[in-house]
Amino acid sequence: MTDPTVPTRTVDAVVLGAGVAGLYQLHQLREQGLTVQAFDAAGDVGGTWWWNRYPGARFDSEGYIYQYLFDEKLYKEWAWSQKFPGQPEIESWLRYVTDRLDLRRDIRFDTRVTAAHYDEDRGRWTVRTDRGDVVDTQFFVSCAGMLSAPLHDIEGADTFAGQLAYSSSYPAGGLDLAGKRVGVVGVGATGIQIIQTIASEVGHLTVFARGPQYALPMKNPTYTEADQQRYHARFDELRETIPHTFTGFEYDFEHVWADCTPEQRREILEEIYADGSLKLWLASFGEMFFVQEVSDEISEFVREKMRERLHHDPYLVETLVPTDYGFGTHRVPLENGYFEVYHRENVDLVNCRRTPIARIRPEGVELADGTVHELDVLILATGFDAGTGALTRIDIRGRGGRSLAEEWGRDIRTTMGLAKHGYPNLLTTATPLAPSAALCNMTTCLQQQTEWITEAIATLRAEGRSVIEPTAEGEDAWVDHHEEVAGATLVANTTSWYLGSNVPGKPRRLLSYIGGVGTYRQKCAEEAANGYPAFTRT
Structure with missing residues (x-):
């Protein structure tokens, strides 16, 4: 039997997730010469586009902008069949990228990260999975996604005698709906796509509308x-x-x-x-x-x-x-x-x-x-614990054994959505207080964030340093700026998952930075160019 305290592998970086961000992050860190191990709970690459296989799932960003822009040949050798392609085609595109960049050899599928603990004495993370992996790593990079922690909030779901499916984990082979009495709960973006797709196929459709949406x-x-x-x-x-x-x-x-x-x-x-x-x-x-x-x-x-x-x-x-x-x-x-x-x-x-x-x-x-x-x-189609849920469902512990789930349960704070004070060498994408938490064409923001992380790690190594962490003052300054910008908008006055309102007890804060993608990009670039003043590096 394997000793659960002894690492089964030692690497430079662990990447959590093999979706749009995780694939590009893995590629960049490997190009830098790091040994990298990526994990994903899904059976293949794709992130949200692997899990969300429900009827009618498709882009609502134009396909030609929802692409990687770091490689012209990679871009031009893929062609979309429609302006807003459907899920099967999107999943095929991500497999194309994965195989073109030879990424599979460093991804472990069907494997869920369950814990990540930081060792202050060694300056390294121990990452554990549900498959028994114990990985010793310098950097822990989260590319887990902002809508990857589904909410199951209706009593009695496990008692239903018929076929029950969550849109967030819809069966790959689909369901036989022909002639059947079908119910859909939820009329958000996902519910709308499902409802309009299956209405002509089912015997009878009952839609349970919990909150109206502009569309x-x-x-x-x-x-x-x-x-x-x-x-x-x-x-x-x-x-x-x-x-x-x-x-x-x-x-x-x-x-x-x-x-x-x-x-x-x-x-x-x-x-x-x-x-x-x-x-x-x-x-x-x-x-x-x-x-x-x-x-x-x-x-x-x-x-x-x-x-x-x-x-x-x-x-x-x-x-x-x-x-x-x-x-x-x-x-x-x-x-x-x-x-x-x-x-x-x-x-x-x-x-x-x-x-x-x-x-x-x-x-x-x-x-x-x-x-x-x-x-x-x-x-x-009952939604997600957006922005924070993917990481709070993992036992992540930073300096002094502090718990990320407990801290975000009290107050949702990050430094530019890229890192969290008290968690050295934990670098993040699609977490709160960055545009990628909701208000962005996702590939645009995820490319920018992974590139920033890659540059920060490269700079750290070039300087002979090994640890990067936001300062308390740096985090305070970013949270204050975020709140000032959000407070000037009407968005901050609404009740929606944008502010975590769909999750009972979740601290209220606009999850996404609303100052603009271009502005955010500029601020991130200035942080790097000025020598990372909001961070300590040792």
């Missing part, structure tokens, strides 16, 4: 070879533009509300709405995030579009059209025929704000008034 129509053309060549030819332009925009997309805010007449504003909104992308959210009028009057008018514009497609049905409008928060202050999904689903004879909609779900029973879903909706299949 924009998606236009998803199929790409010809000429289309693919066109966007390939833009590689240099995209590489120079995308990292510096407000949200890491190719487009940015182009219009100033005060400079336009009411007629011009309407014309601009109509034109951008017709684009069939997230442009209305991310490239119309930036004032919507700061000025209540602007938020109200743009929100009403989107509500009007939604009400029209719901045929102004009072019950559908009440259940599906938001009125208590502004457009863009929550995640905005794209949809394709979603609102029309509710006009089908085989679809029922349950307003769970009127009558909440009490529990799941063997025969179906029971509401607070005692009504039971009998089902053959139940799909739960």
Whole structure:
């Protein structure tokens, strides 16, 4: 038997996760000459795109910007079939990247990291997994993702007698839904994709709507070879533009509300709405995030579009059209025929704000008034413990045995979303207080963060040092800056997973840095250029 206290392997770095960030981080650290071991609980590469195999899963970032931009040949030798590709194609792309860069040999799949403890005397981490690995490593780099800790928050799910699936771990082979009574809980981005995809396939669909969402129509053309060549030819332009925009997309805010007449504003909104992308959210009028009057008018514009497609049905409008928060202050999904689903004879909609779900029973879903909706299949799209959940579910202990789960349970703090005071050589992506915690085209931000981490490690080694850790003062300064920026926006006043509101007891803080992707990138670059003043290095 293996001694659980004796390392089974000694490496320079452990990378947690083999999704978009983890793959690129592994590649960069290997290129630097480090020995690296990556772990992922999934059966193959892909991160969120391996787990989220539910019907209708797809990008709502354009495929040609949701790509790695560090290698022109890697970019141009892959071609998307659609503007917003679906999950199977996305998973194939990530396998293509993995094999092109020969990454598999350093990834251990079907292996969940359960603990990581820092040894102050040795300046190293001991990382343990559910497969018995005990890895001694200098650096522990988290690329676990910001939406990778699913919430299972409805009583009685384990008693359901039919087929039950969580959207976050949907069976790879799918489910046979034809002719069956199917229930979907949740109408967020995931629920919308599932509902619009399966409505025509099932015998009867019951949608349990817990919170209404603004949603924009998606236009998803199929790409010809000429289309693919066109966007390939833009590689240099995209590489120079995308990292510096407000949200890491190719487009940015182009219009100033005060400079336009009411007629011009309407014309601009109509034109951008017709684009069939997230442009209305991310490239119309930036004032919507700061000025209540602007938020109200743009929100009403989107509500009007939604009400029209719901045929102004009072019950559908009440259940599906938001009125208590502004457009863009929550995640905005794209949809394709979603609102029309509710006009089908085989679809029922349950307003769970009127009558909440009490529990799941063997025969179906029971509401607070005692009504039971009998089902053959139940799909739960109930969200995530965003930003923090992936790491708080691991026993991570820093200096003095301090617990990351306990610290984040009291107050969610990081230094630029890249590190945490008290946890030397723990470097992170997609954690709170960086744009990658929600408000960014993920590949844009994850590339930037992994590149920063790679440079920090290279600099440390070149200087003959071995440990990097944020100072308490550096962390305080970043948290104060984050709060100042967030407090100036309407986003900080809403109730959503953006602020951890969907997790009982979670400290309230805007998880994502909202100062802009380009601004964040500049601040990270300045930190490195100035010799890492917010960090100690020994």
